[in-house]
Amino acid sequence: MNLVPSFFLFSVLAVAPVMLRAAADGPVPAAAASAGQLLEAARRPFLEPEWCRFRGEIQWRGARGRFQGPLALAMRLAPDRLEAELVLGDGDGQLSRVVQEYRPAPELPMVALTLPEVAPGAVTLRTMGVEPDDLTFSFLYWKLAQELPGESIRGQPCRVLELVHPQRLEKVRAWLHGEYAFPLRVQWFLPGESLYNRQLEFTDFKRDGAFWYPTGIRLAGPEWRTRIQFQAAAIASPAVTPEPPDLFRKP
Numbered sequence: 001m002n003l004v005p006s007f008f009l010f011s012v013l014a015v016a017p018v019m020l021r022a023a024a025d026g027p028v029p030a031a032a033a034s035a036g037q038l039l040e041a042a043r044r045p046f047l048e049p050e051w052c053r054f055r056g057e058i059q060w061r062g063a064r065g066r067f068q069g070p071l072a073l074a075m076r077l078a079p080d081r082l083e084a085e086l087v088l089g090d091g092d093g094q095l096s097r098v099v100q101e102y103r104p105a106p107e108l109p110m111v112a113l114t115l116p117e118v119a120p121g122a123v124t125l126r127t128m129g130v131e132p133d134d135l136t137f138s139f140l141y142w143k144l145a146q147e148l149p150g151e152s153i154r155g156q157p158c159r160v161l162e163l164v165h166p167q168r169l170e171k172v173r174a175w176l177h178g179e180y181a182f183p184l185r186v187q188w189f190l191p192g193e194s195l196y197n198r199q200l201e202f203t204d205f206k207r208d209g210a211f212w213y214p215t216g217i218r219l220a221g222p223e224w225r226t227r228i229q230f231q232a233a234a235i236a237s238p239a240v241t242p243e244p245p246d247l248f249r250k251p
Contacts (some may be wrong), residue, residue, distance in 0.1 A: 035147040035161055041181035043140050044172075045102050045120055046077040051243045052235040054213070060128040062224030067079070067123045069093075071228060074247050082136050085248045088125055094118060095249060096125060101137040108141045108166070128226045129219040137183065139163060139172045151175065152203070153184040197221055208233050 003193050033041070051074075058071040070087050076083040081101045088094040094116040101110045118124055125132065142163035150159050158175040165171070168191070175185040197202035204216030213233055220227040 001232075035159070036144060037157060038176060038181050039140065039144055039161060039163075040066040042176055043185065045079055045082065047079055049076065049079075049238055050077045050235065051238060052077075052213075052228045052233065052246055053244075055104075055226060055232045056230035058125075058128065058130075058226065058228050059224045060123070060224065062078075062127075062221075064123070064127070066129065074097075075141065075241070084132070084136070086125060086130075086132060087249060091117075094124060096132045096249075100133070100134060100138060109138060111138055113137065129200075129221055130223060130226065130228075139165075139186065139188075140174070140183070141195070142166065142172065145171065148173065150178065154203070156184060158184055189239060195222075206230075206233070208235050209213065 027176045053075075054073040056071055057065070058069060060067045070093070070109050072087040074085045079102075082098065084098045085176045086096040088096075095114075097114040098118060099112045103109055115126075115132070116124065140163070143164050144163045148160040148162060150157065152158065153175050157178040159178050161174050161176060163172050163174065168193055171187070171189045173196070174183045176183055185199065185201045188198040189196050201216055202216070202219050203212040204214065205212050206215045213230070213235070215230045217228040219228075220233050
């Protein structure tokens with residue numbers, strides 16, 4: 001099984017563990033790789049084009065109240081870029097878009113966000129702790145600061161890497177599966193803070209043909225809790241199943 005770095009999707013087309021190449025010793029399991037090698041494995045974009053669509057529900061409770069409603073996600077993945085669209089609510093609900101273009105390392109990918117225009121005080125995805133560029137795992141491209149002692153997440157062994165944004169000094173801690181280099185938990189820290197202000201964790205998974213995807217996602221902050229549950233998914237290669245014309249909502 002080989003996990004790939006997209007927020008809601010990973011492939012099991014390859015059944016061998018992630019293998020990394022050491023400088024002199026040939027391929028080695030990710031569990032024995034350096035922190036830098038493990039991070040490079042986690043950063044890999046899709047090698048072949050894919051499209052996918054997910055539908056489910058989001059629930060949030062916080063100091064400002066509560067919210068429950070439908071959530072739809074569409075994604076187009078390619079070796080050089082990732083496009084995603086999130087729709088909160090039914091019909092003409094709030095629309096958020098993100099495009100991430102991969103650039104030669106060590107440059108950060110170029111991320112373009114389009115956020116919905118909403119009335120003051122309206123509940124948005126950001127209100128509920130969902131940042132659109134979380135979809136692309138853009139934090140994995142921040143500068144590696146250190147590796148912390150490993151921990152288990154729901155019985156899965158993880159290596160804990162601390163990364164720092166090169167300009168904002170914001171940092172994250174990412175619990176990467178020790179064998180597949182997939183983030184099972186992420187915590188974000190504001191500059192100078194020792195307590196995280198936001199946490200994301202994958203809780204449940206489901207198989208769709210050749211793919212596994214998370215069906216349960218939890219986010220939390222000091223005064224709020226959010227849960228995302230996906231009930232339906234469609235995932236395919238455009239070479240096998242053409243991308244539907246309505247994959248993305250028209251502007």
